Amino acid sequence: MTSRLKTGVKNILAGMVASLPWGVRQRIFEELLERHAIPHDMRYDALVRLAAACNVEDLAVRGESGLIRGSARDVSILKQYALRHVWAGRTIGFCERFFAGSGGTYIDVGANIGLTVIPIGKLPGVRCIGIEAEPRNFGYLEENVAQSGIADRAVLRHLAVFSRPTTIDLEIATSNLGDHRIRVGAEKVALQGEDRRNTVTVAARPLDDIIGEIDPAYACLDGRLAVKIDVQGAEPFVFEGGRRVLGGAGLVIVEYSPYCMARMQADPEKILGLLQAHFTSVQLGQQEEDAPTPPMPAAEACAYLRRFSDDNAKNPNAYLDIIAVR
Template sequence: MLEKIIKKITFHTKLILNHPNSLRLAIGYFFLLSGISRFLKIKKGNYKINFSRNVLALNCFVDPNSRNEEELIIKSLLKSGDTYVDVGANIGTLCLASFKNINNLSVYAFEANPNTFKTLERNFKLNQLYDAHTYQVALGEKDQEITFSNIGTDDQNGVVKEGISYKRTLRVQMKKLDQVVILPKISLLKIDVEGYELFVLQGALQNLKNCAAIYFEYSPINTSKYNYHPLEIIKLLESLNFSIHIPIFKNEEIVLTQFLPSNHESDLNLLAINNNSQQSFNKMDYQSIN
């Protein structure tokens, strides 16, 4: 037991010392360990979140600009009256950034980990997002009970494949998105589920017919945990008549570059646009990769 405690202290001490904002990180750890964080709110843009025991909350305390580019991209893809579906919503920051900037936005948030889900709901309540549709469920390709990781780096929790052991796990329900809800229109579907993206899409084929755009993570490292390459995601989406792009927020607009699989073996976020959709993305600047 003592050896584990020493290892943990050593790990976090090195993390603090090597961090570019070490003082702020040390203060954040102090607030969390002392319990003071329970009384604190973190302001991020025009919304606030509770200073909860979540990696993302700690990152936002240390750097309020954390994940700003993602927030800008998501907000730029939405307009008044749209429907935003967030799969792997974590503590709700992307939902809140969109809700606070887009009028009459319909929000559907899915988070499998029950502890993280409680924080998400608290953050929604803090920002008066009362009419969001929230679901504490994992999304995938079938209806079943699964093992889900419950590690300290909660932003990396995900479905645990059979035969893989984690120190901390819990059992949660998995469903297809098409089982949970069929929406007449999805303006933007965001998926960040640590490599399980392909199976989420396989369980959402009915909804994808009505989906204008999908913002998702392309990660060979994460998908390898489930024995597939993220190019399978690309093939599935292209078969459904989606075109694949790399989005970058630049000069107050999104610049889209063509995604060429041969050039990318590292992690990045991609945007799939439904070529059958009536939703306009005219404000985007399209470029090609030379």
């Protein structure tokens, strides 16, 4: 069927539905919902479109981490929380096992709206530090943490994390609100239209400086420390400015996107060199719901990641999660 014919059929059907009495249209809609004729994910997409049409800015979704508020435009993180009732289940599971019976400190670089800070902050004896650059996400993060019952154990900072103190432009994604990306002025390619995004300027500081301000004695390094880093290709800059903190962590979970790193000319060796120097075991994972690889020596994993970088520098859809244990 040609696109013109498809459009014509859609217009005819739309006209037929529009001509029906309001009560009939309402009953058809209710029947579609009750009979599950509309798949769950399509219902959420329809909700997002209705929210935009009705000038609804925020949605609150209930799941395993409680009631979480986010943007009505978010068809990624908040949508997955609505459909699965959990976000980043694999990351949360690793942290649950890491902190079991001991407690410690969890640092979330790229905390978004709090869907890992909150469940991990509810673990016995765990203190959280959440860092988020995008202003609207940070507002949701503050609100969600405040109503979650962990506010007395969580410190939040509205900052980008970089290799040096500066200000930085953040490219704002319009629908996947976990995909905001820093712009460092050296971008080589923009295969996903990132160069056309609106930007907002935010303060940026090194991770070691941020943690040193919160914890001047770096006491977090004396206990069990886990760090999650998901900043859409800026991870090498986080490692460059966070050698003290990351070198003392017992668990590091970091997203590894060759395309995003290559675009901003961020050097993957900043990540791989620290992993080889300070960690013994590494697992690699793809989608959060997928099981990771068995543990492998850090040197072996880093050799694989170097090849992965070379092969996927121009593939926006290729990324891995690195789970490194001291």
